[in-house]
Amino acid sequence: AQRVTQPEKLLSVFKGAPVELKCNYSYSGSPELFWYVQYSRQRLQLLLRHISRESIKGFTADLNKGETSFHLKKPFAQEEDSAMYYCALSGQSKRSQGNLIFGKGTKLSVKP
């Protein structure tokens, strides 16, 4: 079964510290993975898509097929990074192609 696991409900760091938000997935085949961010009471926004290999707001994520992971990293956290972060996997069965399977999310809190 396709599944996304975000093991940490809450991650608290100090400003300027490195951040790593973990995401593991189970999927057979070539996965398509995303990170979405949701600031307080706002809509979800796309942060990263693995296929584009971009760096957005200083965040990067590398797909590791061997470890089935897509961890989100930032070398120096800022207070404005405080938000809810969701990892998502695009379903690839014929019926669900393009549907997203979300992890339960990790709340990042960056302290001054």
Added chain:
Amino acid sequence: DAGITQSPRHKVTETGTPVTLRCHQTENHRYMYWYRQDPGHGLRLIHYSYGVKDTDKGEVSDGYSVSRSKTEDFLLTLESATSSQTSVYFCAIRGNTDTQYFGPGTRLTVL
């Protein structure tokens, strides 16, 4: 914001009453989705649509129905609301690059 709006943005209703939430897009995209967001559960897919009058169930479809009579509107109906349907509901569209873009959400409280 990918031209996605939701209405109403907030609603309080009583158990047993019908409720319809509306998602409207201006981008003419084929795929539209309804999710619910609950603490500890993340986002879960309720129903989705892959064209006018073409819909399918998601992970948590019980108690919900949808309709799509035109490309720009995707309606989610709770035929008889229950307290377990208190949630934040998000609509999304799938863009040309297969990325999903989300609406602002509807906060529904069922008393």
